[in-house]
């Protein structure tokens with residue numbers, strides 16, 4: 350990988366930062382070092398926030414159409430750099446190449462959506478007196494911290510940065526310490542098309558993130574990442590009063606009803622559990638299957654898991670890449686081992702393979718109970734823990750017994766079951782008969798420990814703005 354010396358960006362100027370600590374990024378496919386990255390210090394965070402604050406009034410005053418045009422130019426730059434960005438995603442977090450490119454393209458699409466929607470995002474006019482004008486305007490909130498995870502580093506950052514910038518805010522981005530090369534290249538591509546100070550960057554770890562989240566100069570702190578971090582950020586931002594947006598973890602259930610084709614249901618479950626090695630916020634984390642279809646479903650899911658081609662993400666034939674790092678693999682395996690100790694049966698997988706890299710096999714566990722951590726908590730690995738239920742209602746009740754509330758999927762041929770499910774599931778997103786998909790622009794508010802506020806869709810533009818009501822009356826002659 351090309352060594353880079355551009356890590357911190359403030360006021361349009363790149364540098365190495367003022368901190369003394371460094372960290373090494375490791376390729377999860379072979380354990381080899383990819384690069385050494387500076388950890389942003391308190392002074393680096395101060396400089397980036399100060400730059401964002403200075404640039405905020407000027408950027409807010411730029412006509413919305415011009416901001417949209419700048420964002421379109423930035424989207425084109427990301428599109429031109431898509432191959433390089435995708436290669437960095439694969440190198441840093443192991444995502445298979447085709448999938449990594451698709452995730453970058455999704456980011457480009459999101460930037461374009463916000464470039465179009467930003468200028469159309471407006472308030473409403475009111476019916477006042479004849480000699481007055483009354484209206485409500487949306488104004489940018491100011492300086493926004495964007496703190497992002499490693500599992501989909503380009504698309505998530507593009508969404509939050511795009512929505513903030515399109516509505517006239519300025520940004521300090523802190524990419525994950527596991528994907529800093531990706532974050533720095535993305536910032537380089539975007540910032541070159543924006544005035545200095547509109548987009549600023551600080552690389553670093555949790556300490557850097559905490560210094561940013563608690564900074565008094567911010568108006569919004571948007572975090573996509575784990576629930577535990579989201580909770581910490583809420584506490585840190587309480588001091589400054591910044592608005593906090595959280596898109597956090599989940600424990601998404603999949604319900605498989607009686608009467609469905611077990612082979613098709615198994616294929617859906619395999620995609621939901623194993624895509625991106627299970628490292629998607631809306632991965633299927635637990636499966637409730639009706640006893641009528643359970644034996645055939647489990648056989649088909651096990652067969653599909655065994656057939657997945659495992660390998661480095663850079664190999665075009667790879668279907669299952671490595672997990673992001675050794676620490677994460679140990680956590681995934683610990684959950685599996687604990688489940689087995691508590692009575693789960695390993696149908697396939699469930700072991701740490703020999704050799705370099707952080708690979709973990711697609712794993713199917715049957716005889717699971719809801720008390721097992723692998724069912725109750727987010728595993729974020731290629732693991733399908735399955736519990737057989739006697740009725741659809743039993744599955745639905747179990748699905749709802751969770752502190753999380755991100756998304757849920759129901760596979761059923763029964764319209765009444767589908768209707769009951771979407772009405773009663775306490776999650777932001779409900780999908781019927783497809784684990785992934787959904788129309789563009791769909792957005793939901795996560796429930797419970799999964800977060801708060803809109804992190805996606807046109808509604809994110811509302812989150813990034815505040816409303817002023819104006820009463821404008823002619824002076825008395």
Ligand code: NAD
Pocket residue numbers: 496497498499500501505523524525526553554555556557558559560562573574575576578579581582596597598599629630631727729755799800804
């Ligand atoms: P993480 O919360 O550990 O890290 C995310 C970011 O937060 C990183 O930039 C990190 O440096 C920073 N951070 C860590 N500790 C911090 C602190 N104390 N203060 C401020 N910042 C801090 O999450 P992760 O491991 O990178 O990502 C995986 C998690 O993200 C999973 O739980 C997944 O479900 C979740 N996720 C959610 C969504 C969603 O839309 N709901 C999308 C993608 C990922």
